[in-house]
Amino acid sequence: MRAKRESLKILINAIRENKVDDDIIDLLFLINSINGVYTTSSCSGRIGVIEEPKIGAKPLSRWLLKEHRPVTFEEVKESLKNAQSGIIFLKVQPPIFHVVAESMEIAKKLHEIGLSSGFKYTTFKALNKGRTLVEINGTEYLTVPLGRDGKTLISDEYLEFSVNLGNRMLERSKSRLPRLEENFKKLKEVLGEDELFYEIMED
């Protein structure tokens, strides 16, 4: 239970510092209020423009725009003015939840919930002693190169087409969140409330 206590404190601090996506705070609270279950890093799904100095060099990449809602053509266009070096991408990433289960039996339930809520990339990411990390993940990924070293190689027409496509993919992936929430409510009925959660929330 120490791990859950630590994770909850990290979550609450992150919320205080506005580092948690608004549209999934309630869902994260719901998941963490369930006995034997807690979340680690999660994201409500996003679209944005990123600059990557090298393929796969994630730590060195830089977001020029990052939103958890559909973006406008103008926002994207404006963000491109700040491009400097590396390959510029328009990226869409679906919601992703990292949920730890304190038993394999619970982990299997989380896995089922992910899949039956439409998150088709739901997997068991790590199996440790007495704990299993389930990744609930969608399939709506888009990675569109736009140019390099501050210079774009695309027309406005193409950019608008790609931004519209990306927005639709983001909305599609987020449209599954209410079903996910419903399924976690049902799980809570089965597994019960965790007193630890309410104890920490009251502090």
Place this chain on the structure above:
Amino acid sequence: MRAKRESLKILINAIRENKVDDDIIDLLFLINSINGVYTTSSCSGRIGVIEEPKIGAKPLSRWLLKEHRPVTFEEVKESLKNAQSGIIFLKVQPPIFHVVAESMEIAKKLHEIGLSSGFKYTTFKALNKGRTLVEINGTEYLTVPLGRDGKTLISDEYLEFSVNLGNRMLERSKSRLPRLEENFKKLKEVLGEDELFYEIMED
């Protein structure tokens, strides 16, 4: 063991019908020759052009070009002439292996092998009674919309840029295959040879 026998027969038939990517046949044989381990659907990594009638409507999509090696600008350009309806994408997908382990202990070893060979999306995909499916998967995914309903929205310069980027990602993802093979050879030393494999291969 019945499941492994069936899987091996499917693999051998697929090889006879030229449905298995040439560059991973030896690796698939190696994996299947290991005690307590067998493969199901796998791919050596590919790049191509695909038409998708609707977002996420995989069964209705149509490959206009699909190769397990880098492609030329001309091949891509030529394939685009056959575009008809739906959104046209340039896609890159890294190698992916589905490996079944006949115990959780072995599954954990497979998971370690995937990660330590550089396949960072390696996960436990399904946990069934006595069997665990491990997905060994890379991160080099590229999904570039090129146009819609037979009409492209890109310049030759942009297309060449994207194809070059895609080829580099494909090569990068495939460059990890020798390390993966080395690690499976070591696993074979630990787990031993499976007589069933040699029995079926002799048939």
